[in-house]
Amino acid sequence: MTRRALITGITGQDGAYLARLLLGKGYDVVGGSRPSPARDLWRLRAVGIDRDVRIADLELLDSSNILSVIERERPHEIYNLAAQSVVHSSFRTPVLTGDADALGAARILEAIRKVDSSIRFYQASTSEMFGDTDESPQSETSAFCPRSPYGVAKLYAHWMTVNFRNADGLFACSGILFNHESPLRGREFVTRKITHGLAAIALGQCDCIELGNLDARRDWGFAADYVEGMWKMLQGKAPQDYVLATGRSHSVRNFCEAAATAVDLDLVWQGAGIDEKGIDSRTGRTIIRVSSDFYRPTERQPLVGNAAKAGRELGWRSTMSFPELVRTMAEADLKLARR
Template identity: 50%
Template sequence: FMATRHREVAESESPSSKKQKSTPPKVALITGITGQDGSYLAELLLSKGYEVHGIIRRSSSFNTGRIEELYEDPHVDTRRLFLHYGDLTDSTNCFEIVSKVRPDELYNLGAQSHVKVSFELSEYTADADGLGVLRLLNAIRSAGLEQKTRFYQASTSELYGLVQEVPQKETTPFYPRSPYAVAKQYAYWIVVNYREAYGMHASNGILFNHESPRRGPTFVTRKVTRAVARIKLGKQDCLYMGNIDAKRDWGHARDYVEMMWMMMQQAEADDYVVATGETNTVRSFIELAFECIDIKILWKGKGVDEIGYCAARGREFVKIDPKYFRPTEVELLIGDPTKAKVKLGWVPKTTMQSLCKEMVAADIRLVEKGDYTS
């Protein structure tokens, strides 16, 4: 049903291509609108009065669950959300959408975003996450929009990879540790290069990990909170994990998309770290999530034999499965968001504790409803 509706949307004419009335709304184009960040950003921009265009991929099953609430009937004249089929690996498609939509702001959030998967899909990841950015920048130029369209690139703390300096800030050298991060390094520099070469308003948001109840279920936080919910409701016995000693600077996706928008409102394009400035181990996130369902996790054993158990319940809940280890790991991420604080007024609003509680509660509701797909 949604797929049919999307086709109608993609083929219909949008207000930006019609004759404008009085003050036209700002027009934004979001790649990756069906993802975690894309859905929060679309909500934010719609709430600010933008006309929002999103690129969605053709899929054999629905991939629009996160933006279902925002969907508007294509036959309603006042609608402000428009969806287009597209893919960052298709240059012609990128050009056609950019030249048709003529966005004031283009947010490039689309990517094969899973670090572990990038070791298996290395070439595809390079194409979509690296060259995809070049395709969009060239589309803006070819459409003659380089002085109109502002560009946001979803850069990442994964660029820092092997620790060179802590906390990590805009000037910290990059040392990418995965095909994903290497592709994102190309993306980062092509954005800087087009800014310098062609005077484009193109910015990199170097965002540290950010999570939410909408986080994909194979990323670590959501994998844990979903498992905790399923264990509480008797749908799962044990949680199998990879490297639980990795440390991450976790924030909330809803807070972070505001910073994307803030970067685009600055007179000058620039690159910013967005982070909370606090770091925690995967192990402590697991402990916190289990605490939400009154299970105190203790640890015994070492390495792949380590086990998380609860003495009071006399049961084991967490085990290590080396299949989740990565060929090269990023052990420690902790960001210094001083520049974003000073120039953008960034204040991280959500602690890891409240984020974890919110995610566990949301997953319990989903499991209670019998929803295993989200």
């Protein structure tokens, strides 16, 4: 029997990579996406699957719509990847973020309970839920202390997933994923802002990019590795929650330096704090500026994940190194800029 998966947020980075993975495993893939007359499928085209998935109009703010989609499609697995996922934006739109990211997951879980409790459910949780936790590295048992509306909303969805699992017996898992990037990342995220911007600067198409705290550190991995972990979680004998991470952290400064090298810019730093600048030593041009506009109102402490449980029980690990990840993204943006 062909298994069917419903992926919410299929037009995003993770949705595209997950859909490609599942199609390769013989799944029938249905993508849930907000109704729009101009739906952008560029990521699905980029991985060569835009004609291989069916798109269903799905609105996380509408319980009746979610229920009707699940009743019609009857998926065996649901991966809830849709979200307002820009952390900085969540401070400006906390209510919308909560409605989509927190209550959206609850609406799906309730629809599963009503339609078919055998459907297996994956919730995209996030390292942002840890926030200012004192423990490092963070594992599945670390304390949560979110410091953004996005983190708070995701924590609600995480605990609702646990609650439906315990109270209603659903096969519901949360993947607590640390930062994962790729050439499919949106330009609103700092990693893609860096690689896209520096590629444009290298080709003379842009003068400078503005960033926030250069010393902010993240645990960055490759998105295509992480979607395999999502799938593995739903193949287990019992539903559990897992951290997916590389176990190593790097700073925004490190990311800039690696990206500059990949596009043949000789980046050096001058100044400190808000006055720090990144200079191309060959030309003397300022190519990176620090701007207070991009500092988070509450910047969280450096986080790094402990994915030992996923390695032990799922056989999962991150395969792409940090330098390779940055180089892959920078080279892809260089090709894009040349076109």
